[in-house]
């Protein structure tokens with residue numbers, strides 16, 4: 001098994017690191033890079049993982065996983081490019097950054113895979129989509145899939161769909177947390193203690209998600225089952241429609257996809 005280097009151990013970098021360790025990848029087959037010394041020390045303490053400089057990590061690794069913000073990608077690629085050998089695989093997790101952007105900053109012919117993961121990977125319930133670049137053989141895509149499969153589900157998509165993936169599953173957990181926050185707040189307005197409101201909302205979310213997954217029924221059918229004629233749910237849903245919540249979700253996700261397309265431009 002080759003060495004995997006994770007460049008940038010922020011939220012997503014640490015999520016991937018911890019997932020690979022939980023999945024049984026030996027810690028001595030992993031290295032990370034991080035520019036803040038106190039963060040590097042924290043990660044070594046927590047996981048026993050080696051922290052190296054970017055150039056050192058690039059020279060050592062067979063698989064380079066780039067997990068810095070899109071705005072930091074250009075300078076990171078400048079540092080690692082001279083050390084990427086022909087057989088290495090470069091995996092970018094950055095929103096908006098295309099495989100051609102990464103390829104153009106590496107020596108000619110390097111294998112690049114673009115991935116969009118999400119934070120539920122922290123609890124092994126991640127959803128990631130992968131797309132191979134111009135010089136990728138199927139085994140390179142399979143290798144990236146195997147990395148991400150350590151923390152959840154993986155699908156392969158044509159790269160032109162990655163901005164949509166980013167808007168759906170990449171940013172998606174934040175929309176759900178936002179709805180959960182709003183429902184808890186509403187429970188408090190209705191006189192419920194905050195802790196009880198939180199328990200009710202979280203279990204309702206979990207129950208509804210499990211129903212969608214396990215029954216295979218369309219969400220419309222499941223929603224109609226809850227909506228008794230002339231009842232409470234119909235009254236609530238009419239308010240959501242009056243406030244154009246469905247249209248707001250579509251606009252919000254269009255904005256996320258647009259922002260993803262903008263990010264490669266810096």
Ligand SMILES: NC(=O)C1=CN([C@@H]2O[C@H](COP(=O)(O)OP(=O)(O)OC[C@H]3O[C@@H](n4cnc5c(N)ncnc54)[C@H](OP(=O)(O)O)[C@@H]3O)[C@@H](O)[C@H]2O)C=CC1
Nearest residue numbers: 008009010011012034035067068069070072093094095117
């Ligand atoms: N968070 C999420 O839900 C998701 C994030 N992503 C993608 O993952 C990437 C990282 O996001 P996220 O983890 O949220 O962001 P963070 O800011 O938490 O993490 C980025 C980390 O990279 C470090 N870093 C920046 N430049 C360098 C460099 N040159 N060398 C080494 N380390 C560096 C940063 O250090 P410092 O603190 O000093 O800036 C920071 O610790 C982004 O491109 C994002 O699009 C994709 C899907 C989901």
Ligand SMILES: O=C(O)[C@@H]1CCC=N1
Nearest residue numbers: 094095166170171172
């Ligand atoms: O907000 C962002 O830009 C990143 C990409 C997807 C989720 N978080």
